[in-house]
Amino acid sequence: MQPLIRIRGLTKRFGSGCDRCLDETGPEHDTNLCPHCGSVLACNDLSFDLFPGEALGVVGESGSGKSTLVRLLHFEWEASAGSMEVHRSAVGSHLLAEMFPDNGDYSKNLLLLSHFQRRQMRNALMGIVYQNPHLGLRMGISSGGNIAERLLGAGWRNIAKMRRRAAELLEKTEIPVQRMDEPPANFSGGMQQRVQIDKALSNNPLILFLDEVTTGLDLSVQARVLDLIRNLRSEFKLSMLVVSHDLGVINLLCQRTMVMKAGHIVEDGLTDQILQDPQHRYTQLLVASQL
Protein backbone atom coordinates (compact mmCIF):
# COMPACT_ATOMS: atom_id res chain seq x y z
CA MET A 1 0.00 0.00 0.00
CA GLN A 2 1.30 3.44 -0.91
CA PRO A 3 1.12 6.33 1.56
CA LEU A 4 -1.66 8.87 1.17
CA ILE A 5 0.70 11.67 2.08
CA ARG A 6 4.47 11.74 2.36
CA ILE A 7 6.17 14.26 4.63
CA ARG A 8 9.91 14.78 4.27
CA GLY A 9 12.24 17.04 6.21
CA LEU A 10 9.45 19.24 7.54
CA THR A 11 10.94 22.09 9.54
CA LYS A 12 9.51 25.19 11.20
CA ARG A 13 11.88 27.75 12.62
CA PHE A 14 10.82 30.91 14.41
CA GLY A 15 13.68 33.39 14.25
CA SER A 16 16.57 34.15 11.97
CA GLY A 17 18.37 30.84 12.36
CA CYS A 18 22.09 30.18 12.28
CA ASP A 19 24.30 27.32 11.17
CA ARG A 20 24.42 25.87 14.69
CA CYS A 21 20.64 25.67 15.22
CA LEU A 22 20.31 22.10 14.00
CA ASP A 23 23.22 20.76 16.04
CA GLU A 24 22.39 22.41 19.32
CA THR A 25 18.68 21.79 19.64
CA GLY A 26 16.65 18.60 19.90
CA PRO A 27 15.88 15.89 22.43
CA GLU A 28 19.52 15.32 23.45
CA HIS A 29 19.75 18.99 24.43
CA ASP A 30 16.25 18.93 25.88
CA THR A 31 15.36 22.18 24.13
CA ASN A 32 14.18 23.51 20.80
CA LEU A 33 15.71 26.93 21.50
CA CYS A 34 19.02 27.62 19.77
CA PRO A 35 21.49 28.98 22.37
CA HIS A 36 23.34 31.07 19.74
CA CYS A 37 20.74 32.89 17.71
CA GLY A 38 17.70 32.45 19.95
CA SER A 39 15.62 30.84 17.20
CA VAL A 40 13.01 28.27 18.14
CA LEU A 41 12.97 25.08 16.08
CA ALA A 42 9.39 24.03 16.70
CA CYS A 43 9.58 21.20 14.17
CA ASN A 44 12.93 19.91 13.03
CA ASP A 45 13.37 17.63 10.03
CA LEU A 46 10.20 15.55 10.46
CA SER A 47 9.70 12.72 7.96
CA PHE A 48 6.84 10.25 7.99
CA ASP A 49 4.05 8.72 5.90
CA LEU A 50 0.33 8.70 6.52
CA PHE A 51 -1.40 5.69 4.96
CA PRO A 52 -4.97 5.51 3.62
CA GLY A 53 -7.49 4.70 6.34
CA GLU A 54 -5.01 4.72 9.20
CA ALA A 55 -5.08 6.69 12.43
CA LEU A 56 -1.58 7.87 13.23
CA GLY A 57 -0.99 9.12 16.77
CA VAL A 58 1.35 11.94 17.74
CA VAL A 59 2.28 12.13 21.43
CA GLY A 60 4.70 14.33 23.29
CA GLU A 61 4.87 16.91 26.02
CA SER A 62 3.71 20.52 25.69
CA GLY A 63 6.07 22.40 23.41
CA SER A 64 7.33 19.30 21.63
CA GLY A 65 5.97 20.56 18.29
CA LYS A 66 2.81 18.48 17.95
CA SER A 67 0.44 21.34 17.21
CA THR A 68 2.98 23.10 15.01
CA LEU A 69 3.12 19.96 12.91
CA VAL A 70 -0.65 20.05 12.45
CA ARG A 71 -0.63 23.76 11.58
CA LEU A 72 2.03 23.20 8.94
CA LEU A 73 0.18 20.29 7.36
CA HIS A 74 -3.07 22.24 7.44
CA PHE A 75 -1.31 25.17 5.68
CA GLU A 76 -1.99 27.57 8.54
CA TRP A 77 1.68 28.32 8.98
CA GLU A 78 4.43 28.43 6.39
CA ALA A 79 7.04 25.72 6.75
CA SER A 80 10.69 26.81 6.80
CA ALA A 81 11.75 23.72 4.87
CA GLY A 82 10.50 20.33 3.80
CA SER A 83 7.93 18.78 1.55
CA MET A 84 4.45 17.34 1.64
CA GLU A 85 3.21 15.26 -1.26
CA VAL A 86 -0.15 13.64 -1.77
CA HIS A 87 -0.92 10.46 -3.68
CA ARG A 88 -2.76 11.04 -6.94
CA SER A 89 -5.64 8.75 -5.88
CA ALA A 90 -6.62 11.42 -3.33
CA VAL A 91 -6.95 14.29 -5.75
CA GLY A 92 -10.01 15.10 -7.84
CA SER A 93 -9.61 15.03 -11.61
CA HIS A 94 -9.97 18.82 -11.99
CA LEU A 95 -6.73 19.33 -10.03
CA LEU A 96 -4.72 16.41 -11.43
CA ALA A 97 -3.00 18.19 -14.29
CA GLU A 98 -2.07 21.11 -12.06
CA MET A 99 -0.74 19.06 -9.13
CA PHE A 100 0.94 16.22 -11.01
CA PRO A 101 2.80 17.94 -13.84
CA ASP A 102 5.12 14.98 -14.43
CA ASN A 103 2.27 12.45 -14.16
CA GLY A 104 3.90 10.59 -11.22
CA ASP A 105 2.17 8.90 -8.30
CA TYR A 106 2.89 11.81 -5.96
CA SER A 107 2.05 15.47 -6.35
CA LYS A 108 4.53 18.30 -6.36
CA ASN A 109 5.41 19.78 -2.98
CA LEU A 110 2.15 21.13 -1.58
CA LEU A 111 4.00 23.41 0.80
CA LEU A 112 5.22 25.46 -2.18
CA LEU A 113 1.82 26.01 -3.78
CA SER A 114 0.27 29.45 -4.00
CA HIS A 115 -2.13 30.54 -1.24
CA PHE A 116 -5.05 29.94 -3.55
CA GLN A 117 -3.95 26.46 -4.53
CA ARG A 118 -3.26 25.52 -0.93
CA ARG A 119 -6.74 26.63 0.04
CA GLN A 120 -8.12 24.53 -2.80
CA MET A 121 -6.21 21.46 -1.64
CA ARG A 122 -7.22 22.05 1.97
CA ASN A 123 -10.88 22.35 1.10
CA ALA A 124 -10.75 19.24 -1.05
CA LEU A 125 -8.67 17.02 1.21
CA MET A 126 -8.59 18.07 4.83
CA GLY A 127 -10.68 18.60 7.91
CA ILE A 128 -9.48 19.77 11.31
CA VAL A 129 -10.79 19.69 14.87
CA TYR A 130 -9.03 21.90 17.41
CA GLN A 131 -8.80 21.51 21.17
CA ASN A 132 -10.36 24.94 21.49
CA PRO A 133 -13.70 25.13 19.63
CA HIS A 134 -13.24 28.92 19.34
CA LEU A 135 -10.49 28.24 16.79
CA GLY A 136 -12.61 25.97 14.63
CA LEU A 137 -16.01 27.65 14.89
CA ARG A 138 -17.47 31.12 14.67
CA MET A 139 -19.29 31.26 17.95
CA GLY A 140 -21.70 33.99 16.90
CA ILE A 141 -23.16 32.49 13.73
CA SER A 142 -25.47 29.47 13.60
CA SER A 143 -24.12 25.93 13.77
CA GLY A 144 -25.62 25.20 10.38
CA GLY A 145 -23.93 28.35 9.10
CA ASN A 146 -20.59 27.15 10.40
CA ILE A 147 -20.95 23.94 8.45
CA ALA A 148 -22.20 25.81 5.37
CA GLU A 149 -19.14 28.06 5.48
CA ARG A 150 -16.94 25.03 5.04
CA LEU A 151 -19.13 23.70 2.24
CA LEU A 152 -19.01 27.04 0.45
CA GLY A 153 -15.23 26.83 0.59
CA ALA A 154 -15.42 23.40 -1.02
CA GLY A 155 -17.52 24.77 -3.88
CA TRP A 156 -21.06 24.04 -2.75
CA ARG A 157 -23.59 26.69 -3.81
CA ASN A 158 -27.09 25.30 -3.25
CA ILE A 159 -28.47 26.51 0.10
CA ALA A 160 -31.07 23.75 0.45
CA LYS A 161 -28.46 21.06 -0.19
CA MET A 162 -26.10 22.63 2.33
CA ARG A 163 -28.84 22.68 4.96
CA ARG A 164 -29.62 19.04 4.28
CA ARG A 165 -25.96 18.10 4.61
CA ALA A 166 -25.65 20.05 7.87
CA ALA A 167 -28.79 18.43 9.30
CA GLU A 168 -27.56 14.98 8.32
CA LEU A 169 -24.23 15.52 10.09
CA LEU A 170 -25.75 17.06 13.22
CA GLU A 171 -28.08 14.12 13.48
CA LYS A 172 -25.21 11.68 13.15
CA THR A 173 -23.39 13.37 16.00
CA GLU A 174 -26.49 13.52 18.17
CA ILE A 175 -27.11 17.24 18.10
CA PRO A 176 -30.85 18.00 17.87
CA VAL A 177 -31.45 19.24 14.34
CA GLN A 178 -33.90 21.86 15.61
CA ARG A 179 -30.93 23.60 17.22
CA MET A 180 -29.17 23.91 13.87
CA ASP A 181 -29.89 27.65 13.71
CA GLU A 182 -28.49 28.33 17.17
CA PRO A 183 -24.92 29.57 17.44
CA PRO A 184 -22.36 27.21 19.04
CA ALA A 185 -21.93 29.78 21.81
CA ASN A 186 -25.19 28.41 23.26
CA PHE A 187 -23.84 24.85 23.36
CA SER A 188 -21.93 22.84 25.95
CA GLY A 189 -18.24 22.09 25.37
CA GLY A 190 -18.94 18.55 24.21
CA MET A 191 -21.58 19.75 21.75
CA GLN A 192 -19.27 22.43 20.40
CA GLN A 193 -16.68 19.74 19.83
CA ARG A 194 -19.23 17.69 17.91
CA VAL A 195 -20.22 20.68 15.75
CA GLN A 196 -16.53 21.13 15.01
CA ILE A 197 -16.33 17.49 13.96
CA ASP A 198 -19.40 17.96 11.72
CA LYS A 199 -17.83 20.98 10.11
CA ALA A 200 -14.57 19.13 9.55
CA LEU A 201 -16.33 16.16 7.97
CA SER A 202 -18.86 18.10 5.92
CA ASN A 203 -16.90 18.03 2.66
CA ASN A 204 -15.89 14.34 3.02
CA PRO A 205 -12.19 14.95 3.62
CA LEU A 206 -9.63 12.18 3.23
CA ILE A 207 -7.46 13.45 6.04
CA LEU A 208 -8.73 14.55 9.43
CA PHE A 209 -6.45 16.37 11.87
CA LEU A 210 -7.47 16.01 15.52
CA ASP A 211 -5.55 18.33 17.83
CA GLU A 212 -6.15 17.37 21.46
CA VAL A 213 -9.86 17.09 20.79
CA THR A 214 -10.84 15.59 24.14
CA THR A 215 -8.55 17.62 26.37
CA GLY A 216 -10.57 19.60 28.86
CA LEU A 217 -13.82 17.71 28.41
CA ASP A 218 -15.26 15.83 31.35
CA LEU A 219 -14.89 12.06 31.26
CA SER A 220 -18.32 11.02 30.05
CA VAL A 221 -18.29 13.65 27.29
CA GLN A 222 -14.76 12.62 26.38
CA ALA A 223 -15.95 9.04 26.01
CA ARG A 224 -18.78 10.05 23.69
CA VAL A 225 -16.52 12.17 21.49
CA LEU A 226 -14.02 9.31 21.24
CA ASP A 227 -16.75 6.78 20.41
CA LEU A 228 -18.00 9.17 17.76
CA ILE A 229 -14.55 9.53 16.20
CA ARG A 230 -14.06 5.76 16.22
CA ASN A 231 -17.37 5.16 14.48
CA LEU A 232 -16.77 7.92 11.94
CA ARG A 233 -13.40 6.48 11.09
CA SER A 234 -14.80 3.10 10.18
CA GLU A 235 -17.73 4.68 8.35
CA PHE A 236 -15.86 7.27 6.29
CA LYS A 237 -12.52 5.43 5.77
CA LEU A 238 -10.64 8.51 6.91
CA SER A 239 -6.94 8.88 7.53
CA MET A 240 -6.43 10.67 10.81
CA LEU A 241 -3.54 12.39 12.48
CA VAL A 242 -4.39 12.26 16.18
CA VAL A 243 -2.42 14.67 18.34
CA SER A 244 -2.75 14.07 22.06
CA HIS A 245 -0.73 13.98 25.23
CA ASP A 246 -3.14 11.34 26.55
CA LEU A 247 -1.77 7.86 25.89
CA GLY A 248 -5.21 6.39 26.57
CA VAL A 249 -6.71 8.33 23.66
CA ILE A 250 -3.87 7.29 21.38
CA ASN A 251 -4.18 3.67 22.46
CA LEU A 252 -7.90 3.69 21.72
CA LEU A 253 -7.74 5.35 18.30
CA CYS A 254 -4.37 4.71 16.67
CA GLN A 255 -2.57 1.67 15.26
CA ARG A 256 0.67 3.60 14.80
CA THR A 257 2.19 6.30 16.95
CA MET A 258 5.01 8.83 16.70
CA VAL A 259 6.62 10.29 19.81
CA MET A 260 7.83 13.90 19.63
CA LYS A 261 10.29 15.69 21.85
CA ALA A 262 11.88 19.11 21.37
CA GLY A 263 10.78 19.36 17.76
CA HIS A 264 11.97 15.88 16.71
CA ILE A 265 10.31 12.53 16.20
CA VAL A 266 12.27 10.43 18.68
CA GLU A 267 10.45 7.17 18.08
CA ASP A 268 7.67 5.68 15.99
CA GLY A 269 6.08 2.27 15.86
CA LEU A 270 2.97 0.22 16.46
CA THR A 271 1.01 1.79 19.30
CA ASP A 272 1.10 -1.33 21.49
CA GLN A 273 4.86 -1.54 20.94
CA ILE A 274 5.37 2.12 21.87
CA LEU A 275 3.36 1.58 25.06
CA GLN A 276 4.78 -1.80 26.09
CA ASP A 277 8.31 -1.70 24.72
CA PRO A 278 9.26 1.98 24.44
CA GLN A 279 12.81 2.44 23.15
CA HIS A 280 13.66 6.07 23.71
CA ARG A 281 14.42 7.50 27.12
CA TYR A 282 11.70 10.09 26.81
CA THR A 283 9.05 7.56 25.72
CA GLN A 284 9.94 5.36 28.67
CA LEU A 285 9.48 8.32 30.96
CA LEU A 286 6.16 9.18 29.32
CA VAL A 287 4.82 5.63 29.62
CA ALA A 288 6.06 5.31 33.21
CA SER A 289 4.32 8.57 34.08
CA GLN A 290 0.92 7.29 33.02
CA LEU A 291 -1.64 7.17 35.82
Added chain:
Amino acid sequence: MITVENLTKTFTLHILGEKKIEACHDVSFGVPPGGFLGLAGPSGAGKSTVLKCMYRTYLAGSGAIHYQSSAYGMVDLATLSDQAVIDIRHREMGYVSQFLKVIPRVSALDVVMEPILSRNGVTRDVARKRAVSLLERLRIPTHLFDAYPATFSGGEQQRVNIARAVSWRPRLLLLDEPTASLDQDSVGIVLDILKELRQEGTTMIGIFHDPALLQSVTDSVYHIS
Protein backbone atom coordinates in the same frame (compact mmCIF):
# COMPACT_ATOMS: atom_id res chain seq x y z
CA MET B 1 5.27 -21.87 8.58
CA ILE B 2 7.06 -19.89 11.25
CA THR B 3 10.67 -20.23 12.34
CA VAL B 4 12.26 -18.34 15.20
CA GLU B 5 16.05 -18.09 15.01
CA ASN B 6 18.30 -17.07 17.90
CA LEU B 7 15.75 -14.63 19.25
CA THR B 8 17.14 -12.49 22.04
CA LYS B 9 15.34 -9.62 23.73
CA THR B 10 16.94 -7.25 26.18
CA PHE B 11 15.14 -4.30 27.71
CA THR B 12 17.23 -1.20 28.33
CA LEU B 13 15.62 0.92 31.03
CA HIS B 14 16.99 4.42 30.45
CA ILE B 15 15.14 5.91 33.38
CA LEU B 16 16.70 3.37 35.76
CA GLY B 17 20.26 4.33 34.84
CA GLU B 18 20.53 2.25 31.64
CA LYS B 19 19.66 -0.93 33.53
CA LYS B 20 19.54 -3.93 31.19
CA ILE B 21 17.16 -6.83 31.65
CA GLU B 22 17.46 -9.86 29.41
CA ALA B 23 13.98 -11.26 28.90
CA CYS B 24 14.84 -14.15 26.59
CA HIS B 25 18.08 -15.46 25.17
CA ASP B 26 18.85 -17.34 21.98
CA VAL B 27 15.43 -18.89 21.44
CA SER B 28 15.06 -21.02 18.29
CA PHE B 29 12.19 -23.21 17.15
CA GLY B 30 10.01 -23.92 14.13
CA VAL B 31 6.34 -24.72 13.63
CA PRO B 32 5.00 -26.42 10.49
CA PRO B 33 1.70 -25.31 8.91
CA GLY B 34 -1.19 -26.54 11.05
CA GLY B 35 1.13 -27.40 13.95
CA PHE B 36 0.63 -26.50 17.60
CA LEU B 37 3.79 -25.68 19.52
CA GLY B 38 3.76 -25.25 23.29
CA LEU B 39 6.20 -22.98 25.09
CA ALA B 40 7.23 -24.26 28.50
CA GLY B 41 9.52 -22.95 31.19
CA PRO B 42 9.47 -21.42 34.66
CA SER B 43 7.82 -18.11 35.35
CA GLY B 44 10.02 -15.26 34.12
CA ALA B 45 11.83 -17.44 31.59
CA GLY B 46 10.59 -15.28 28.71
CA LYS B 47 7.70 -17.27 27.26
CA SER B 48 5.39 -14.27 26.91
CA THR B 49 8.30 -12.21 25.63
CA VAL B 50 8.75 -14.62 22.73
CA LEU B 51 5.07 -14.40 21.82
CA LYS B 52 5.08 -10.61 22.08
CA CYS B 53 8.15 -10.41 19.84
CA MET B 54 6.32 -12.56 17.28
CA TYR B 55 3.30 -10.26 17.45
CA ARG B 56 5.66 -7.23 17.38
CA THR B 57 4.34 -5.79 20.62
CA TYR B 58 8.01 -6.09 21.57
CA LEU B 59 10.83 -5.30 19.16
CA ALA B 60 13.20 -8.24 18.87
CA GLY B 61 16.72 -7.36 20.04
CA SER B 62 18.50 -9.78 17.73
CA GLY B 63 17.59 -12.86 15.76
CA ALA B 64 14.89 -13.45 13.20
CA ILE B 65 11.25 -14.51 13.07
CA HIS B 66 10.66 -15.96 9.61
CA TYR B 67 6.99 -16.24 8.78
CA GLN B 68 5.42 -17.57 5.59
CA SER B 69 2.67 -15.00 5.11
CA SER B 70 -0.17 -15.68 2.69
CA ALA B 71 -0.22 -12.03 1.61
CA TYR B 72 3.48 -11.14 1.69
CA GLY B 73 5.32 -14.45 1.23
CA MET B 74 8.35 -15.08 3.45
CA VAL B 75 8.91 -12.18 5.87
CA ASP B 76 10.93 -11.50 9.00
CA LEU B 77 8.49 -10.25 11.62
CA ALA B 78 11.40 -8.83 13.59
CA THR B 79 12.19 -6.26 10.92
CA LEU B 80 9.08 -6.05 8.71
CA SER B 81 7.61 -2.54 8.22
CA ASP B 82 4.98 -1.40 10.72
CA GLN B 83 2.46 -1.09 7.94
CA ALA B 84 2.92 -4.70 6.81
CA VAL B 85 2.76 -5.95 10.40
CA ILE B 86 -0.55 -4.11 10.89
CA ASP B 87 -1.84 -5.73 7.71
CA ILE B 88 -0.66 -9.22 8.72
CA ARG B 89 -2.26 -8.77 12.16
CA HIS B 90 -5.43 -7.79 10.40
CA ARG B 91 -5.54 -10.65 7.92
CA GLU B 92 -3.61 -13.53 9.37
CA MET B 93 -2.25 -13.33 12.88
CA GLY B 94 -4.23 -13.34 16.12
CA TYR B 95 -3.05 -12.93 19.67
CA VAL B 96 -4.91 -13.78 22.84
CA SER B 97 -3.63 -13.04 26.30
CA GLN B 98 -4.98 -13.89 29.70
CA PHE B 99 -6.36 -10.40 30.10
CA LEU B 100 -9.24 -9.03 28.13
CA LYS B 101 -8.20 -5.78 26.52
CA VAL B 102 -11.25 -4.48 24.74
CA ILE B 103 -12.49 -1.19 23.58
CA PRO B 104 -14.60 0.44 26.28
CA ARG B 105 -18.36 0.86 25.80
CA VAL B 106 -18.70 -1.94 23.26
CA SER B 107 -21.04 -4.85 24.01
CA ALA B 108 -19.81 -8.43 24.36
CA LEU B 109 -21.57 -9.43 21.16
CA ASP B 110 -20.04 -6.52 19.22
CA VAL B 111 -16.60 -7.30 20.64
CA VAL B 112 -16.83 -10.77 19.10
CA MET B 113 -18.55 -9.66 15.89
CA GLU B 114 -16.14 -6.84 15.10
CA PRO B 115 -13.20 -8.94 13.86
CA ILE B 116 -15.52 -11.20 11.84
CA LEU B 117 -17.09 -8.20 10.13
CA SER B 118 -13.85 -6.37 9.47
CA ARG B 119 -11.84 -9.41 8.34
CA ASN B 120 -14.04 -12.14 6.91
CA GLY B 121 -16.14 -10.07 4.52
CA VAL B 122 -19.42 -11.66 5.60
CA THR B 123 -22.81 -10.04 6.18
CA ARG B 124 -23.83 -8.72 9.58
CA ASP B 125 -26.26 -11.58 9.89
CA VAL B 126 -23.64 -14.26 9.35
CA ALA B 127 -21.20 -12.52 11.71
CA ARG B 128 -23.89 -12.23 14.34
CA LYS B 129 -24.82 -15.90 14.10
CA ARG B 130 -21.22 -16.98 14.39
CA ALA B 131 -20.59 -14.68 17.38
CA VAL B 132 -23.76 -15.80 19.16
CA SER B 133 -22.94 -19.46 18.71
CA LEU B 134 -19.40 -18.95 20.04
CA LEU B 135 -20.59 -17.02 23.08
CA GLU B 136 -23.30 -19.59 23.78
CA ARG B 137 -20.82 -22.37 23.44
CA LEU B 138 -18.51 -20.64 25.88
CA ARG B 139 -21.47 -20.34 28.26
CA ILE B 140 -21.75 -16.59 28.37
CA PRO B 141 -25.33 -16.01 29.59
CA THR B 142 -27.55 -14.59 26.83
CA HIS B 143 -28.57 -11.61 28.93
CA LEU B 144 -24.93 -10.48 29.02
CA PHE B 145 -24.56 -10.31 25.23
CA ASP B 146 -25.41 -6.62 25.09
CA ALA B 147 -23.56 -5.70 28.30
CA TYR B 148 -20.04 -4.26 28.44
CA PRO B 149 -17.41 -6.95 29.17
CA ALA B 150 -15.55 -4.54 31.46
CA THR B 151 -18.22 -5.34 34.07
CA PHE B 152 -17.91 -9.15 33.70
CA SER B 153 -16.25 -11.61 36.05
CA GLY B 154 -12.65 -12.63 35.32
CA GLY B 155 -13.66 -15.97 33.82
CA GLU B 156 -16.37 -14.42 31.66
CA GLN B 157 -13.98 -11.77 30.39
CA GLN B 158 -11.48 -14.41 29.44
CA ARG B 159 -14.08 -16.41 27.56
CA VAL B 160 -15.19 -13.31 25.62
CA ASN B 161 -11.52 -12.71 24.90
CA ILE B 162 -11.10 -16.20 23.46
CA ALA B 163 -14.32 -15.90 21.46
CA ARG B 164 -13.00 -12.67 19.89
CA ALA B 165 -9.61 -14.20 19.11
CA VAL B 166 -10.95 -17.31 17.38
CA SER B 167 -14.08 -15.80 15.82
CA TRP B 168 -12.38 -14.64 12.62
CA ARG B 169 -10.36 -17.86 12.20
CA PRO B 170 -6.85 -16.44 12.00
CA ARG B 171 -4.17 -18.31 10.08
CA LEU B 172 -1.71 -18.07 12.96
CA LEU B 173 -2.83 -17.78 16.58
CA LEU B 174 -0.58 -16.88 19.50
CA LEU B 175 -2.01 -17.92 22.88
CA ASP B 176 -0.63 -16.56 26.15
CA GLU B 177 -2.22 -18.61 28.95
CA PRO B 178 -5.70 -18.36 27.49
CA THR B 179 -7.14 -20.77 30.08
CA ALA B 180 -5.45 -19.34 33.17
CA SER B 181 -8.53 -18.33 35.13
CA LEU B 182 -11.09 -20.77 33.78
CA ASP B 183 -12.79 -23.66 35.57
CA GLN B 184 -12.35 -27.26 34.37
CA ASP B 185 -15.48 -27.31 32.20
CA SER B 186 -14.62 -24.06 30.47
CA VAL B 187 -11.08 -25.25 29.82
CA GLY B 188 -12.52 -28.31 28.10
CA ILE B 189 -14.74 -26.16 25.89
CA VAL B 190 -11.85 -23.87 24.95
CA LEU B 191 -9.67 -26.83 24.04
CA ASP B 192 -12.43 -28.24 21.83
CA ILE B 193 -12.72 -24.89 20.05
CA LEU B 194 -8.94 -24.75 19.53
CA LYS B 195 -8.99 -28.31 18.22
CA GLU B 196 -11.64 -27.38 15.63
CA LEU B 197 -9.70 -24.29 14.63
CA ARG B 198 -6.64 -26.45 14.03
CA GLN B 199 -8.65 -28.80 11.87
CA GLU B 200 -9.52 -25.80 9.76
CA GLY B 201 -5.80 -25.17 9.34
CA THR B 202 -4.82 -22.58 11.96
CA THR B 203 -1.24 -22.84 13.18
CA MET B 204 -0.82 -22.16 16.91
CA ILE B 205 1.83 -21.34 19.45
CA GLY B 206 0.73 -21.35 23.05
CA ILE B 207 1.72 -20.98 26.65
CA PHE B 208 -0.19 -23.10 29.16
CA HIS B 209 0.62 -23.18 32.82
CA ASP B 210 -0.70 -26.69 33.41
CA PRO B 211 1.90 -29.25 32.15
CA ALA B 212 -0.75 -31.92 31.55
CA LEU B 213 -2.76 -29.48 29.45
CA LEU B 214 0.36 -28.44 27.55
CA GLN B 215 1.12 -32.05 26.65
CA SER B 216 -2.43 -32.86 25.65
CA VAL B 217 -3.13 -29.97 23.24
CA THR B 218 0.22 -29.32 21.59
CA ASP B 219 2.14 -31.60 19.25
CA SER B 220 5.57 -30.37 20.27
CA VAL B 221 6.97 -28.44 23.21
CA TYR B 222 9.88 -26.00 23.33
CA HIS B 223 11.47 -25.51 26.74
CA ILE B 224 12.79 -22.07 27.57
CA SER B 225 15.20 -21.92 30.47
